[in-house]
Amino acid sequence: MAPVRVSLDVNGTTYEREVEPRLLLVHFLRDHLGLTGTHVGCDTSNCGACTVHLNGEAVKSCTVLAVQADGAQVTTIEGLGGPGDALHPVQEAFWEHHGLQCGYCTPGMIMAAADLLARNSDPSEAEVREALAGNLCRCTGYHNIVKAVMAAAKATGRAEAAPPPPPGDPTVPVTGVGA
Amino acid sequence: MIPAEFDYVAPETLDEAIRALADGGEDAKLLAGGHSLLPLMKLRLAAPALLVDLRRVPDLAGVRANGDIRIGAMTTHSALVRANAGLASVAAATIADQQVRNRGTIGGSLAHGDPASDLPAVVLAAEGTIVARGPGGEREIAAAEFFRDYLETTLAPDEIITEIRMPGTEGWSFGYEKFNRRREDWAMVAVCALVRIESGACADARIGLTHMGSTPLRATAAEAALRGQPLEAGAIAAAAEQAAEGTSPPADLNASADYKRHLARVLCRRALERAAG
Numbered sequence: 001m002a003p004v005r006v007s008l009d010v011n012g013t014t015y016e017r018e019v020e021p022r023l024l025l026v027h028f029l030r031d032h033l034g035l036t037g038t039h040v041g042c043d044t045s046n047c048g049a050c051t052v053h054l055n056g057e058a059v060k061s062c063t064v065l066a067v068q069a070d071g072a073q074v075t076t077i078e079g080l081g082g083p084g085d086a087l088h089p090v091q092e093a094f095w096e097h098h099g100l101q102c103g104y105c106t107p108g109m110i111m112a113a114a115d116l117l118a119r120n121s122d123p124s125e126a127e128v129r130e131a132l133a134g135n136l137c138r139c140t141g142y143h144n145i146v147k148a149v150m151a152a153a154k155a156t157g158r159a160e161a162a163p164p165p166p167p168g169d170p171t172v173p174v175t176g177v178g179a
Numbered sequence: 180m181i182p183a184e185f186d187y188v189a190p191e192t193l194d195e196a197i198r199a200l201a202d203g204g205e206d207a208k209l210l211a212g213g214h215s216l217l218p219l220m221k222l223r224l225a226a227p228a229l230l231v232d233l234r235r236v237p238d239l240a241g242v243r244a245n246g247d248i249r250i251g252a253m254t255t256h257s258a259l260v261r262a263n264a265g266l267a268s269v270a271a272a273t274i275a276d277q278q279v280r281n282r283g284t285i286g287g288s289l290a291h292g293d294p295a296s297d298l299p300a301v302v303l304a305a306e307g308t309i310v311a312r313g314p315g316g317e318r319e320i321a322a323a324e325f326f327r328d329y330l331e332t333t334l335a336p337d338e339i340i341t342e343i344r345m346p347g348t349e350g351w352s353f354g355y356e357k358f359n360r361r362r363e364d365w366a367m368v369a370v371c372a373l374v375r376i377e378s379g380a381c382a383d384a385r386i387g388l389t390h391m392g393s394t395p396l397r398a399t400a401a402e403a404a405l406r407g408q409p410l411e412a413g414a415i416a417a418a419a420e421q422a423a424e425g426t427s428p429p430a431d432l433n434a435s436a437d438y439k440r441h442l443a444r445v446l447c448r449r450a451l452e453r454a455a456g
Contacts, residue, residue, distance in 0.1 A: 001184040021187035021230065022220075043180050045218060046363055048278060057257070057281040063217050064282065067187050068210070068234060112277065133362035134276025 006070040010035070011079025019066045026050045028066035029076055037077040037107050041136070048135030051108035051115075052076050058115035060134070077107035080114060090114050090152040099148030101139035109135050113149040123153055182220035189232040193239075193312060193339065196231055201314055201337040203229040209339060210234075211253055211287035214279055215296075239286070239341060246347050252286025252340040259285060266305065266353040266371055267345065270297045273355070275363050286340040289325070292332045292394075295365035297357070299326060300395035304371050304387030307345035313338035326394035351375050354453030356446040357389070360433065366390050367434050368442040370398070370422065372450035374410065381405045384418075386450070391428045391443055400424035401447055410455040419448035 003018040010033060017032060029035045029052065038061060041049030045063040052061045053075040080088045090113045093099065100106040109132065116123060116131035123131065128149045129142075137145060190196040200207050206228035210216060219225040233239060239253035242262035250259060250267065257280040259271040267285075274280055274297050288298045289309060302309070303322040310319050313335055320333060327333050334340065357369035369389035375382045384405040386398040400421035408414035423440035430436045 001186050004187055021185055022182045024181070043221070045214065045279065048276070051278055054281075058278045059281050060278045063214060063221075063279075065187075065210075065213065065217070067189070068213065068232060070189070115277065130362075131277055134278045 004067050004070075006067055008066070008069055008071075009073045011075060021065065021067050023066045024062055025052070025054075025064040025066050025069050025074070026061035028069075029061060029074070035076050035078050039104055039107055041104065041108070046134075046136065047105070047108070048112060048132075049105050049108040051111040051135065053111060053115060056118070058112050075111075077111060080110065088114060089156045090117065090149065093148040093152035093155060094145070097144050097148040097151055099141070099145045101137075101141045105135060105137045105139075109137065109145055113145075113152065116149070117153055117156060121153060121156060123149075125150060128153075180221040180223075182217070183223060183226040185220075185227055186229045187232065188229070189235050191235045191237075193236050193341070196233060196236055196339060197312060197314055197337060199229070199231045200339065203231065205336060207231060207336075209287075209290070211284040211290075212255060212282040213287075214275075214283040215287060215291040215293065233339070240284075244347075248345040248347065250285055250343045250345075252342060253284050254286075256280035256283050256285070256288075265348050266355060266373060267298065267301050269353070269355045270301045270357075270369075270371060273297060273357050273369075279363070285343055289343065290332060290334060290340055292326055292328075292330045293365070294326070294329060294392060294394050295390040297366065297369060297389060300369065300387035300389040301355075301371050302343060302345065303395045303397060304373055304385045305345040305348070306385065307343055309334075309340055310342040310344060311335075311338040311340050317341070319344070323397075329393040348373065352454045352456060354450035356450040356453070358442050358446060364433075368428070368439050368446060370443060370446040370450045372447065372454045374405070374451065374454040376410055376455070380407060380409050381414075382407075384451075386422070386447060388422070388426065388443055391423065391426045391439060393429070396426060398422045398424070398443070398447060405451070410451075412452075415451045415455060416448055419444050419451060422447035 007016045029038050039049040041047035045060045050062040090110050208227035210230045210232040240251045243249045256271040256274045307322045308319045351373050354372045357366045366389045371387040373385040384402045388396040401418045404421050405418035423443040428436050428439040
């Protein structure tokens with residue numbers, strides 16, 4: 001089957017590669033780019049360990065083909081923090097509030113939480129749990145994970161996040177969605 | 180899990196996509212968000228020889244509510260939620276989880292034809308239509324004619340869904356109730372209810388059932404029982420008792436057929452109560 005040339009911006013660096021169409025984004029990140037922070041858990045789009053941001057939205061990279069991400073911007077856990085060793089506020093909060101036990105689900109949890117805070121800078125606990133519904137922690141450490149996300153929201157404050165879309169707008173233009 | 184090998188194209192126009200699909204024959208499949216198709220391919224339950232990705236085809240995503248509601252086929256569930264377009268948006272918000280909603284599309288969901296998915300019964304109950312383009316041009320298919328059997332629709336293999344249209348819901352109120360064990364699961368059963376209320380009575384009712392058969396269904400007996408009745412607890416409960424009439428829901432690991440019929444009655448009552456306000 002004919003390989004396909006793709007160009008992806010991953011964590012701010014452009015990578016051009018020839019890939020098999022069936023290559024999953026998660027394997028492209030891990031095996032081709034060596035970015036092993038994104039984990040493969042269930043491989044069936046249930047557990048969320050493979051969550052990355054695709055054009056700014058959280059997706060499960062085990063259910064996205066690398067070719068679907070051609071031309072897109074991808075952020076993985078390695079690219080979430082600031083320059084140098086600076087941690088993202090969600091990473092800081094997971095550390096501070098013991099939001100991880102074995103650590104396997106952690107990259108996905110943090111990417112899903114960062115996606116939530118970009119959309120909603122002041123979530124309720126219910127909204128945090130709702131936003132993390134697609135991420136499973138087999139250590140069942142949910143309590144501290146939720147605590148960490150709530151703390152990160154407080155630490156970041158309202159200023160840094162984008163305002164939510166106006167409710168009830170009947171003609172919301174939608175761009176950059178879909179596959 | 181790795182899908183079987185396939186060829187891949189991402190055409191830039193709808194006409195090119197239609198041609199690629201026709202040229203690929205019966206082993207070609209369309210790829211929208213991929214959240215129904217790719218899991219099947221990873222499990223090797225589907226092994227298309229060619230994927231025609233719609234991601235570069237312009238103007239397939241977006242929601243317009245101007246009288247009627249028009250939803251582009253490539254509109255993701257997340258975008259549909261954000262558009263705040265009534266019942267469809269409320270139902271879309273219950274689909275799986277945020278990551279899945281960020282990828283899955285309404286067109287993909289309808290084309291997949293899974294009776295356990297949320298949006299098919301919503302489009303059916305709303306008496307919506309599915310707009311499809313093929314080599315012979317465009318046609319509009321009533322939702323009632325669209326869903327043929329489990330994972331089967333009347334869409335031709337070389338047709339592409341471009342838009343979903345639903346009548347405006349001014350004067351209608353709605354309720355959506357779904358039962359599953361985990362947030363990410365498909366509905367064990369779900370019920371959507373649209374009710375037009377005039378002077379406290381039900382002038383019209385449209386009730387859709389999810390996962391109560393091999394296709395999405397209308398609860399016609401419950402609808403008939405409610406029309407003309409005052410929208411109060413007694414009439415709602417009596418109508419909801421009819422919600423499973425004429426259905427033969429598939430039993431599965433989660434629920435027997437009897438239990439699903441029970442769920443349909445309970446969820447119908449709750450959806451109607453919500454619609455009644």
